[in-house]
Each structure stands twice: as C-alpha cells, then as structure tokens.
Amino acid sequence: MNGAPLLRLEGVRKSFRGVHAVTDASFAVARGSITGLIGPNGSGKSTTIDCLSGFQRPDAGRVLLDGQDITGLPAHLVARAGLRRSFQQVRLFDALSLRDNLMQAAQAADGVGWLGAVLRSPALRRAELAAAERAWLLLDQIGLTRLAESPAGALSYGQKKLAALAAALMPRPRLVVLDEPMAGVNPSRIVEVEAILRRLNAAGETFLIVEHNVDCIMRLCHEVVVFEQGRTLTSGPPAMVRDDPRVLEAYLGVPAAA
Amino acid sequence: MLRHLPPLLALLAAALLPALGASPYVLGIGITACIFTVGAASLNLIYGYAGLLSFAHLAFWGIGGYCTALGAVSLGIGFWGGLALAGLLNAALAVLVGIPALRLNRHSFVIVTLSFSLLTALVARDWVAVTGGPLGIPGLPAPELFGLSLRSPPRFYWLALAFAALSLALLRAVTTSRIGRTLKALRQNEPLAQAQGIAPTPYKLLAFAISAALCGMAGGMQVFYMQVVDPLILDFYYFQTFLVMMIVGGAGHFWAVVIAGIVMTVLPELLRATAELRMVIYGALLLFAMVAMPGGVAGALESWRDARRRATAERPDPVTAAAS
Amino acid sequence: MTQERAIDPVYAAQLTLNGLLLGLLYALIVSGLALLFGVLGIINFAHGEFLMAGAYLMAFALPVLGLAYLPSLLLAMLGVALLGCLAHALFLRRLREDEFERSILMTTGLSILLLNAVQYALTATPLLVDTQFGFDGIDLGGINITWTRIAAAAAAILALLLLWLCLTRTQLGRAMRAIAQNREAAMMVGIRPEAVARNAVILATALCGLAGAALAPIQLVQPSMGQFLIFKAFALVIIGGLGSIPGAAIAAVLLGLLESWIGGFFDAVWQEVVVFVAMMLVLLLRPDGLFGAPRMRAG
Numbered sequence: 001m002n003g004a005p006l007l008r009l010e011g012v013r014k015s016f017r018g019v020h021a022v023t024d025a026s027f028a029v030a031r032g033s034i035t036g037l038i039g040p041n042g043s044g045k046s047t048t049i050d051c052l053s054g055f056q057r058p059d060a061g062r063v064l065l066d067g068q069d070i071t072g073l074p075a076h077l078v079a080r081a082g083l084r085r086s087f088q089q090v091r092l093f094d095a096l097s098l099r100d101n102l103m104q105a106a107q108a109a110d111g112v113g114w115l116g117a118v119l120r121s122p123a124l125r126r127a128e129l130a131a132a133e134r135a136w137l138l139l140d141q142i143g144l145t146r147l148a149e150s151p152a153g154a155l156s157y158g159q160k161k162l163a164a165l166a167a168a169l170m171p172r173p174r175l176v177v178l179d180e181p182m183a184g185v186n187p188s189r190i191v192e193v194e195a196i197l198r199r200l201n202a203a204g205e206t207f208l209i210v211e212h213n214v215d216c217i218m219r220l221c222h223e224v225v226v227f228e229q230g231r232t233l234t235s236g237p238p239a240m241v242r243d244d245p246r247v248l249e250a251y252l253g254v255p256a257a258a
Numbered sequence: 259m260l261r262h263l264p265p266l267l268a269l270l271a272a273a274l275l276p277a278l279g280a281s282p283y284v285l286g287i288g289i290t291a292c293i294f295t296v297g298a299a300s301l302n303l304i305y306g307y308a309g310l311l312s313f314a315h316l317a318f319w320g321i322g323g324y325c326t327a328l329g330a331v332s333l334g335i336g337f338w339g340g341l342a343l344a345g346l347l348n349a350a351l352a353v354l355v356g357i358p359a360l361r362l363n364r365h366s367f368v369i370v371t372l373s374f375s376l377l378t379a380l381v382a383r384d385w386v387a388v389t390g391g392p393l394g395i396p397g398l399p400a401p402e403l404f405g406l407s408l409r410s411p412p413r414f415y416w417l418a419l420a421f422a423a424l425s426l427a428l429l430r431a432v433t434t435s436r437i438g439r440t441l442k443a444l445r446q447n448e449p450l451a452q453a454q455g456i457a458p459t460p461y462k463l464l465a466f467a468i469s470a471a472l473c474g475m476a477g478g479m480q481v482f483y484m485q486v487v488d489p490l491i492l493d494f495y496y497f498q499t500f501l502v503m504m505i506v507g508g509a510g511h512f513w514a515v516v517i518a519g520i521v522m523t524v525l526p527e528l529l530r531a532t533a534e535l536r537m538v539i540y541g542a543l544l545l546f547a548m549v550a551m552p553g554g555v556a557g558a559l560e561s562w563r564d565a566r567r568r569a570t571a572e573r574p575d576p577v578t579a580a581a582s
Numbered sequence: 583m584t585q586e587r588a589i590d591p592v593y594a595a596q597l598t599l600n601g602l603l604l605g606l607l608y609a610l611i612v613s614g615l616a617l618l619f620g621v622l623g624i625i626n627f628a629h630g631e632f633l634m635a636g637a638y639l640m641a642f643a644l645p646v647l648g649l650a651y652l653p654s655l656l657l658a659m660l661g662v663a664l665l666g667c668l669a670h671a672l673f674l675r676r677l678r679e680d681e682f683e684r685s686i687l688m689t690t691g692l693s694i695l696l697l698n699a700v701q702y703a704l705t706a707t708p709l710l711v712d713t714q715f716g717f718d719g720i721d722l723g724g725i726n727i728t729w730t731r732i733a734a735a736a737a738a739i740l741a742l743l744l745l746w747l748c749l750t751r752t753q754l755g756r757a758m759r760a761i762a763q764n765r766e767a768a769m770m771v772g773i774r775p776e777a778v779a780r781n782a783v784i785l786a787t788a789l790c791g792l793a794g795a796a797l798a799p800i801q802l803v804q805p806s807m808g809q810f811l812i813f814k815a816f817a818l819v820i821i822g823g824l825g826s827i828p829g830a831a832i833a834a835v836l837l838g839l840l841e842s843w844i845g846g847f848f849d850a851v852w853q854e855v856v857v858f859v860a861m862m863l864v865l866l867l868r869p870d871g872l873f874g875a876p877r878m879r880a881g
Contacts, residue, residue, distance in 0.1 A: 054452075055449070055452075074457075075449070075452040075453055076452045076453075076454075076455050076456055077455075079453055079455035087449070087450070091447050091449065091450040091453075092450070093443045093450065095442065096439065096442065096443065096446070103439075104439055104440065104443050104454065105454045107436055107440065107454070107455075107456070108454055108456050109455060114437060114464065117435045118431050118432055118437065119431075120435070305683075309683075311683045311686060311687075358865075364682055364683065365625075368625070368683075368686060369816065369820060372816070373813075373817070373858055373862070376813050376858065377855075377858055380854055380855060380858075384851040498694055501690070502691075505687060534698045534701045534702035535702055537694055537697075538694075538695060538698045538699050538702055540694055541691050541694030541695030541697075542691070542695050544687060544690065544691030544695075545688060545691035545692055545695060546691075547691075548673070548687050548691055549672075549676060549688070
C-alpha cells in the first residue's frame, strides 16, 4: 500500500444549474487498499463518483488514475483506462445470461475489433477463452457458478449485486468503484459480502466503496474519506476518523462532546 | 458445424424448386419472399437488436432501387456495379443521417428517419432529370452473369436466393458475434455498457449502416425483378410489410423473422388475398402483436418456455448462494 | 404563374383566404396530435386515418340527413370521437409511459388496418361530396369563396376556441395539463391518468374528425387522404414545440398560408418541401428543448 496513489482527486467541483453538488472533492485511493467514502445524504458522494467515472463532467479540478489525467473523459474511455464502477441501483443486462454479462463486461478491454469479431479471428478466440476462464473463476468466488446460464434478470437482488461486482472485476481493472454495495442486501448477510470483498482485496484488487452503512465501512476499509456538504471533510484510518469530533458533528448535526 | 445444417438444407431445398418444375408464378412468390425477408431481417438488426425504430429503411430501399437501376442504365457499371454502389451509398447515407438522428434520443431518431424517407420520396418524384420523375426508369435490362442473362424466372429466382442467402449469412454472422450481444446490451442498459468501455454511437451507426446497405440492395433486387423503378418503390406499403414481418416474427429473434418473412409472403398468396386484404390482415396482426405479444411469436414462445422452466425449477436461495 | 397573376391583388387575397382555411384545418389536426403527445406521450400514427374516417362519415351522413351540413358535421365528429374512445379502450390504454416505440408500432398497426379496410370495403375511388350549399359561394370583389369553405373555417375557429377554453378554464383541461407536466404529482392530487387519457383521446379524435368532415366537401374523399396530411402534421408538432398546442396551431395556420402562396406562385413541389425545411431548421436551431421534457402548454 505504498507508492503513488492509484486514484487522486484534486479540487473536483460540480454544480447543477447553480446548485453546488460538489464544491471540493480531494482525496486519494492507495493501490491495493479498500477505501471507503462516507457522508450524510446529499453530501455529494454520488456526484463525485459520477465525476470520477466520466458520467458527469467536473466543472473544475482534476482526476488522476495511476498518474494519467482522466478528467472529463467520457465514461467509456474512463472504463478503458482501467476504472470500473457499479451502480447504486444495480445494473445488469437482464436478458443476457449471467455468463454473457461477465463476457460482455470484459469485451471492450481485449482490443479485438469489429472485423475480428465478425470473422472470429484467432485473437478473438484467445480473448474469449481467457475471458471465459476468468468468468468461471469469479463466479466461483461469488458462489454463483450454477446460475451461469440463467438470465441476469432472474437473479435475486443480492445475487445481482454480486454479479455486478464480478462484472466490474472481469477485465482486471486497476480500480473498482462500488456505489453502495450493501444497500438492499439482507443485513444478516452483509458480513458474507464483506468477506468476499476482503478475499478479492487480498488477491490484489483495489476498491473504492461508497456506502451508507458506516459500521461496515469501519470494519472493511483501510482508509475512510468523509464527505460533508460537497467537500472532503477528513480522511484517515477508520479508528482516527471515528474519533474525529467533526465527523460526529457532520452526522449528528450537533457539536459532539465525546 | 452441425448448427449450420438446417439452414443449409433449407437453402438446398429452396434451390431445387425450379428443378421440381415450379411454375413462374410460384418462382415469383419465391423471389418476393427472398427479397422481402432480407428487408425484414435488415430492419430486425436495427430495431430488434439495437432497439432503434428506423423509418429511414423505406428511403434506403428506394434509394437502393434507384441507385442499382441508374448504375446499370446511366453509369454503365451494370447491375452488379449498381448493386454494390447501392450498398455503399446507403451505408454512407445511414452514417450521415444517423449522426444527427442519434444525437438526441429515441424520439428524435424516429422523427428524423421518417423525415428522411419522406424527403427521399419527394426527390424521387420531382428530380425528373435523374429519377425520371413519376414515370421512373422503365425497361431495366436483365442482370447478367458471365454473359448469361438472368431474366428467366428460374435464373432470377436463383439470383434472389443467392442474394438472400448471402445477406442473411452476413446478418447472422453479425448478430451472433459479440457485436450483436453488445447491441442488445446497449438497448437494455446503455449506462452500464458505457461503464464497461463501450462507446454507444459507433455500434449503433455500424448496425444502422449494415442494415441500410442490405435493405438498399434488396431494393435493387426488387426493381430489377419488376424491371422498372418509379416513385412507387417508396410507397409505405413496403416498409410496413417489413415492419409487420419483423414484429410478428419477433424482433431480436433472427430465425423467427426470417421464417415470418417467408410465411407472410407465401401465405397470402395461398389464400389468394388481394393487396388490400393482405394489408388489413397485416395491420390487424401488428395491432394484435402490440397488444398481446410485443415480442412477436418468438417472444411469446420464449416467455411460455421460461414460465414452464421457472415452474419446474427450484428457486435457489440467494443468500446461501452468495455465501458459499 | 404568369407575371400579371403574380401581382394581381385579387389573386393574392384569394390565395391568402384559401391558405387561412387550410391552416385552420391543419390546426385542428395538429392540436389533437400535440394533446395526445402531451397527455399520453405518444405520437399517433393513426391520426390521418381518423381524419379520413371523419371525411367518409360526412360523405355518408350527408345524403341520409338530406344534405344538411351542420348535423352531418356533428355526426361525423361524434362518430370519430367514438372510434377514438374505442381505440383507447382496446389499444392505447395498454401503453405504459415509457413505451414510445410500442406506441408508434401500435398506432401504425391501427393506421394500416383502417386505411386498407376502407380501401378494401369502399375501393380507392375518390368520392365527390355534395352538401346543401352545393357549389354556391359569395363574391367579395372578385374573390370567390364557397359556403362550404366558409362553414369549414367557422367550425374550425369555433372548435379551436372551445379547445382553448376547455384547456384553460375547465377541470378536465387542468387535469390534462397537470398530467402532461408531472404525472406523479398529478396522481398524488387524485387525478386518474387513465380517465384523463381517455378524455384526451376523445377530444383529439373529435377535433380530427371535425377536420376530416369539414374537408370532405372541399377535397376529394379517398382512403389515402389522411396519409398526405399526417406527416406534415408531425412536422408541425415539432415546429410548434413538441406538446405545445398553441405553438402547433399557430405553426399550422402559418404553414397553410405559406403553402397556399408558394403553390400559387411556384412549382407545386416547393409547397411540400417547405414544411420539412422548416422542421429541419427548428431541429437544428433548438434541438435540445424539443424532445427533452414532453410538456404540454395551453397558453
């Protein structure tokens, strides 16, 4: 977890029709870490995610992925630069099978063009073989192997969340951004999802996780970034953030004595 | 290779039709079935797969007809040169129309493509110097292959069959490739596809261009079958026929649309239906499909099968699955 | 098209009056289309066939009712509204708000069915429709206007006025505008979208039927008469600002005038091109505001 940060945001700002959604988002995600992003409702977390993943164009500031400036790139180019994200409202291709969802997720990263795709070039076959192998591996890790051929739309909500996670991991991205991975997951099973994330992290994946469930973030993350009113309030290891009076104030709305 | 067997056998059987002593009338129906099926299948690529309802295909069909005819009559590049030009010109036009049409949203795509067709119809009728105006270009020569005239019904039938087989093979290759999967993915969830590194517009333009090229070449076949091209080639009847074939067969289902194209050409002939009655039935079918089975026959069959499968299969527990 | 005709004020006035009448009838058609787009979010491809149905009902009602103009007009209008009501109950009711393509395919199916059923049953032979007025007219200093045209214009103005009053002054009009602007909010204050949608369909088809009926004694009545007008009407709805009823109606009257003048002085082809040129200009000059938020504006 040393060296230059994998992702760095510097003074990212975004407003919609004069309403400031994000005024100053500045934080970094260390390579190999699980970094959490928390903050009260409306503190600009989702807009920040949209800005760094290319779904919104920041009004100001810079987004650097592994030293490469990706500020204002459209979403598909951000993805090709190696940043994959999930969505708060889980998104999958409902009519495609779970396996095809994973294969589809890897496609843009393998460099095979249209002609190769139509003519079934050897490069395509190699790429598909590698993708299929990775898909099986990931399905095994999230425990959905036996549903590989089911349409994604037929999965339960919890399964969809895991499938979206697997899809994001398919092309071996440098960074995976998860937008509320625990929302809607049965509370009694959150620990199990945490275990999956930890296992993936141990295998080398870097995560940036936006989450409402603060307890979960505190257990899971190496580093926590706290947002308040569109700007980064503080960041640091969970224990330090937990004891920061400003964080309590942001969440409770009153100056905390403890 | 086994999965290619049924279509190849069907093609072989169709190719033997003239040898079995089919009358020119029957071969005429076969020619129409070949050409219209390509029209419906090309529409299927852009609507069934990419989810874009294009009214420009009427224009592509007509432009393809005029272009092939002019190639043979005025440009001196013959039927084949004209047909190739029709494909290329329509692909280029599709990109030119597609870029502004896709800039906004689905609504504007419909309106812009519809306007393109209407303008094309006006041009065909009023640009007399090139299109011959309302009279069109009559007396188109017979297509030739190695000096052999393809005018006689069996020969033109084989030409149409070969054209349909090649066009459908191309469409099949595209739709079963991951391009087809990506088009379906874009239709289902565009933001997700973007988040996975897919740029939507190039894919849509590719589908639109391929679809336009094939529809235009089908139009070229049609006018050489009729031996005349006039503004009637831009009658909405053609577009509506392709549309109904695609919807009733099942948009997004490759073979269903092909079968619908053949059946819906042959059946009205068997029933000796007049043109009006056929369109009454087509209209009613389209309405019925939109009310009762938006996925067409194939979609209805699929959901019936899924419902049965779901009724028999045990539902896996999501959470144990997640935890294991 | 000769030089002395081009500068003849009587000829110009005649063209203007003809254009005005044409524009008023267009306005009836497009305000219905705009209403349907606003309230139901659909583009009605069968609108031209409702127009044709109105014309045929007029053609059949007139001989039965002793060529009496007004009763036949009302009967035709009612008949088309009934047809619209039926179309809503059987088909349009099933459309959800986001099913734009399905609405187009559904109304296209209806259009194919109606057009070809009429063609099958009544043949494509055009009908010449006679009324109590015959071909009489009044003569205003050389400008000849037939009574059927005057009656059509009067009916159109009255209907547009009533529509405006309905949209701005009645409960129904408020409900329709509320749905067009914010469906969820409208439902929360107790407006039932389906009932409002049905009323909007009845209103829109009645206007369209009226236009067809008024057109019947002026034009030849034939199955394809709606097809010629409907695409022009789509363009007008766009030019007027999608969903704006006054915008569409004003654009319609202007187009009627423009077409009449252009038709009087130039080649007929320019008459048809002008509407598309106008639409393309609008699409190029203000593309974003047109399709972004389907809102219906009544005033």
